[in-house]
Amino acid sequence: MTVADVLIVGGGPAGHATARAYRDAGGEGEVVLLCAEPHPPYRRPPLTKHYLREPFAVEELYLRPPSWYEDHGVRLCIGRRAVRLDPVERVVTTDDGTAVAYRNCVLATGAEPAELPVPGGDDPTLRVMRRIEHADALRDAAASSAVVVGSGFIGCEAAASLALRGVEVSLATMEELPQAARLGPDAGRIIASWLEDLGVRLHLGSEVRGLAARSVELAGGAELGADAVLVAAGIRPNSGLAGAAGVVLDEGRVKVDQTMRSEAPGVWAVGDVALARNATAGRHLVVEHWGEALNHGEVAGRNLAGVEAVWDGVPGFWSTIGRRTLKYRAWGDGFDRAHLEGDDDAFTVRYGLRGRLVGVLTHNRDDDYEEAPERIAAGEPL
């Protein structure tokens, strides 16, 4: 049986960064990277942005060309899914029945789009957005009209990109304003105006009662019909493998410390599937951001190579809605005050909790964005 020094399950940014950081930090052991998708690790953020607007060669999305893995001694197993984890024997079984023994197993399995628990919510012809194939399918299906369900960053970005393609777009959301739960009402009002300027018809505060491939039923009986329906209702972490193996989960994610080690010896977790402790925040944080997937992988890879590292940065993400880019840094687990400064074309929102700065959102105010991590980490008064 093969014995991998580092077996990475999941070829997203977190898995890729783990392998890269391990090698960069001098790790010389055997590395195996299992990728369930038919691609090497690639960038997801463009899927709702320019790739949805205008397709280009998928190779341009790849984080590294396939030759990089060979050059760095990383055995890349494309189209190979782990189906069982035995943390006692330290063996992972793949979907072709191969058993891979490991010294350390890094779970980097990411997440899948969540279904809406309404009649028709499990219809396989509904569109979702996580993979290259999802973006291609949505672009093809939404010939002239689309309904987007959900006003998180995936829903807002996809609605804007489809509108820029000339597609007639309606967006239905329970929220009174887009992204209000995460970013507050002031930012929500501005995002709503950006979407409306692009021609997106907003159905705010609208509960979805039923879904089908080409229609959405709202509470009160209204029905929105379109060529395609995109459900962007959040994500569900792929923690089933860990859960079935008895690895401790919290909030549906693998609970890890600030070095990315779980409580099961030799099992680590990184990226969207992990609930990691942030050393500066002093608590575990849910993050579903590209940059944090890379940071988690960096921390795990270095520790695996014997170089101490902890996850201690203030998490953040960028989101591009049409031609507008938002930049955000925050602990992300709540605020009781949001203060807007500026106007629709350039603004900063500062978020406070119990009188301390816990987050900053900017649009065209890069100085505020650059200063944000230090100020948030220091817990400046607000």
Ligand SMILES: Cc1cc2nc3c(=O)[nH]c(=O)nc-3n(C[C@H](O)[C@H](O)[C@H](O)COP(=O)(O)OP(=O)(O)OC[C@H]3O[C@@H](n4cnc5c(N)ncnc54)[C@H](O)[C@@H]3O)c2cc1C
């Ligand atoms: C369309 C889109 C746009 C986004 N835009 C932004 C953005 O602008 N800014 C931002 O900060 N974040 C953005 N995100 C979020 C960001 O992409 C994620 O936070 C990030 O991809 C998480 O990385 P990950 O490696 O943890 O998981 P993933 O990227 O989900 O990768 C996990 C991989 O593991 C594979 N896998 C799962 N189970 C198994 C198994 N059992 N065996 C083998 N492989 C397995 C999956 O198929 C997948 O390929 C976006 C996400 C999407 C979907």
